[in-house]
Amino acid sequence: MDTQWVQQVQQIRSFNRTLTERVGALDDRFLGRARPIGEARLLWEIGVEGSEIRALRGRLGLDSGYVSRMLRSLEHQGLVVTDVSPGDRRARRVHLTEAGQAERAELGRRSNDLAVSFLEPLSDSQRAKLVAAMGEVERLLSASMVSFAVEDPTTPDARWCIEQYFAELNARFEAGFDPSLSISADAHELTPPAGALLIARLRRQPVGCGALKFHTGAPAELKRMWVAPAARGLGLGRRLLHELEQQARAAGVDVIRLETNRALREAIELYRRNGYREVEAFNNEPYAHHWFEKRLS
Amino acid sequence: MDTQWVQQVQQIRSFNRTLTERVGALDDRFLGRARPIGEARLLWEIGVEGSEIRALRGRLGLDSGYVSRMLRSLEHQGLVVTDVSPGDRRARRVHLTEAGQAERAELGRRSNDLAVSFLEPLSDSQRAKLVAAMGEVERLLSASMVSFAVEDPTTPDARWCIEQYFAELNARFEAGFDPSLSISADAHELTPPAGALLIARLRRQPVGCGALKFHTGAPAELKRMWVAPAARGLGLGRRLLHELEQQARAAGVDVIRLETNRALREAIELYRRNGYREVEAFNNEPYAHHWFEKRLS
DNA sequence: GAATTTCTCTGACTAAGATCAGAGAAATGG
DNA sequence: CCATTTCTCTGATCTTAGTCAGAGAAATTC
Structure with a gap:
């Protein structure tokens, strides 16, 4: 060791x-x-x-x-x-x-x-240090309390996550975001065995989500990756991604593909760091600027 | 507030x-x-x-x-x-x-x-951060767990502290330190009502000491200020000093005096920061280079 | 050598925290 | 409307954690 x-x-x-x-x-x-x-x-x-x-x-x-x-x-x-x-x-x-x-x-x-x-x-400077260190410990321990579970996309928590995700896209994309113009990922498409929606929870509160659409004989699609603003910087994105890849492997998936918008810079960085390489556009998602692919080992 | x-x-x-x-x-x-x-x-x-x-x-x-x-x-x-x-x-x-x-x-x-x-x-960098922050919290919380008590100078813990103190002086003074050549502060002189020995404890272990010799109608002498190396940087010196001043006030003392060696730079700094001002030599302690005095309000 | 203190153990007792098996009333599903 | 489920409550019972008052043996003090 x-x-x-x-x-x-x-x-x-x-x-x-x-x-x-x-x-x-x-x-x-x-x-x-x-x-x-x-x-x-x-x-x-x-x-x-x-x-x-x-x-x-x-x-x-x-x-x-x-x-x-x-x-x-x-x-x-x-x-x-x-x-x-x-x-x-x-x-x-x-x-x-x-x-x-x-x-x-x-x-x-x-x-x-x-x-x-x-x-x-404590002295004033010690107080400041203590409080800062406690904040740090609390934050990082929170990260280790997050749990992940596949969930039905129609539960209130699941819907809340998706809504938050849409709201965020709408705020961050230059032209806003209208889900009806985007490639679908409806409830039935994210329900096993057609797909899977993963919810991350901290103290039972949802703090993130991510989903897969399976296509037999073809790459799975990664969708709906979102982490609540309050829970960012805890490495939750990475863990969501890993959990989803586990799910995909278990479902016999060889390749995962995804598309994303250039406004989502942390997400793009996350995919790059985790073995996704940029490929040619493989669909005509109107909101996408980048397409990625990863072969699962 | x-x-x-x-x-x-x-x-x-x-x-x-x-x-x-x-x-x-x-x-x-x-x-x-x-x-x-x-x-x-x-x-x-x-x-x-x-x-x-x-x-x-x-x-x-x-x-x-x-x-x-x-x-x-x-x-x-x-x-x-x-x-x-x-x-x-x-x-x-x-x-x-x-x-x-x-x-x-x-x-x-x-x-x-x-x-x-x-x-x-957690990721590697998060682990390092967590561990560092935990160390900091632990250290600072330890500081708030230290308790102070007036104690008989003949108890084993008290003697241990004094010995540690002597050993440290011996190591740090250019010419070493021999208690018998220094102005006395024997057990009976540090026992109430003649004086007081304060022991700082963390988890029942002694981690510091400080003492007073009272002289009716004359300034009290501050002696034996020591903090264990493992407990330094927690503001214990300051707290010991404050506790001793409380004791002195309670005993009707107006002025506290002390002498110290130039090798003990943190101590000198501590005294300066806490309202002690340097005065002319008021005794002939052979190991002293600096003499301080503070009027209690 | 007697009195006192120290150390461990036993018995009697208490409070807190909890589990489990129903009972009774209301709501829900078919 | 009947069967089932849900919700709260009661009674019985259990374990854990802990306190207190001695008793008996050894050590220490005077």
Whole structure:
């Protein structure tokens, strides 16, 4: 194993140790306010606006009985009230009472205090460095939390991604972008086995997509490559591309082709860096200036 | 409240959220191997060489009964054996069996896997950035974990600090350093109410010291300012100085004086930056080149 | 040599966090 | 309209983590 790798792993382990020690304080001394952390988390998650209980359960990933019991306890303490959901009378909603709002605000304050306790002992320049380094770590760790999944193009998340993609093309192309003038990649064309749409997610939120149209005996087409602006610079494009190539290989594809517009400079750079070489125009996509091709090994 | 401060606090809260989410995996999926984390931590802490039980308890900060019970459980699982300490027959030692060693190695491997899962999805340059930023965060957070306490100068930790201090002076002064030729600051002179010795600790390990000798009706003397090489650059000197000044104020001191050697350039810089101004020699310390004074407000 | 302290262990107890199997009510699909 | 599913709640039960009060043995202090 090469030494640099070993050192990197060591640094991360050491970092984890320091951090669980330091941030461990969060749950115990700060968030838990003479109250079980479970209840504190729940109280926080209910939010100022209130929540549906099922949504709450989903967000925290807890058992229905468990949540119910905790809500009963919070209700006893006068912090929340529950009522029936207006739309669905099986479901229930939970709201914070005035006391609950105050308690939640207090939790927020404690979370602030914890952050302040990080900053307090440092000098101004150290503070700036700490915050910058934390931002960097957070960003890069976020990258390692992104997951990829093939998804039906008609789900709301999938449609949202495609819309974002169109909106971006429309903003960046000199002449705007009208999908109906462009070569199609409709839902049925991106649904297995005809094709595949891959969605990248960070904390369950979609942050990117990419798609393939398969053509038996002919190259597959790469379409709809998009990364949310907030998630750029994390190497997500590269990973989306690799995942799509995996999919293509699994489907028996030999060659992937794509066309793109000269306004999309990062994308062009991404394709070049990842083994796509520019070829003659192989279709008459009106918005395209560059055509690329890659043979999968 | 100023906006920069608010932003810094926000960044740290966001960082904490991301991290508890990401590193939370540590305890659960990785370290806990179908075994309570308490036991896993204990197994890890016992180490390859074995440990005295009391040392173990001290390091993990756990109740004696609790540790005893967990050891019994690990013993039942055939992972550890205990025997009487050779030196002190009240105390007991615990060793890993072969199975225990294997289990501990597995924990190490899992901890590595977690670190690897951070690095894996990243490109080389992103890896380097992540590791550097983590190092920085760890360093600066360490600074905020340092605690200060007035301590008896005869405790082992206190003596260790003073010895380190002497060793460093001896290495850095052109002509070496012999404490017996220097103005005294013996244990009784640094024990309240005659004086005070402050020890800085990081994870219970001493990482610095500083002392005061009080003289009723006359300036107090600042002595024994030292920061461990590994803990330099964290602003510990500044904090030690501030803590000592607090102590002095509490003891009714108006003026603090000190002398120092020209070889100790960071120290001189520290004093200057913190309101000490150079004055005429007020004593005949043979190793001193500079004399400083500060009036406490 | 007696009194005190140190060290480990046991028993009794508690709180937190959680799971599982239904029950009852409402909504949905056919 | 009937069967099925969804949603919440209750009761029973479990594990983990941890505290507290001694007891017994050895070591240390006076």
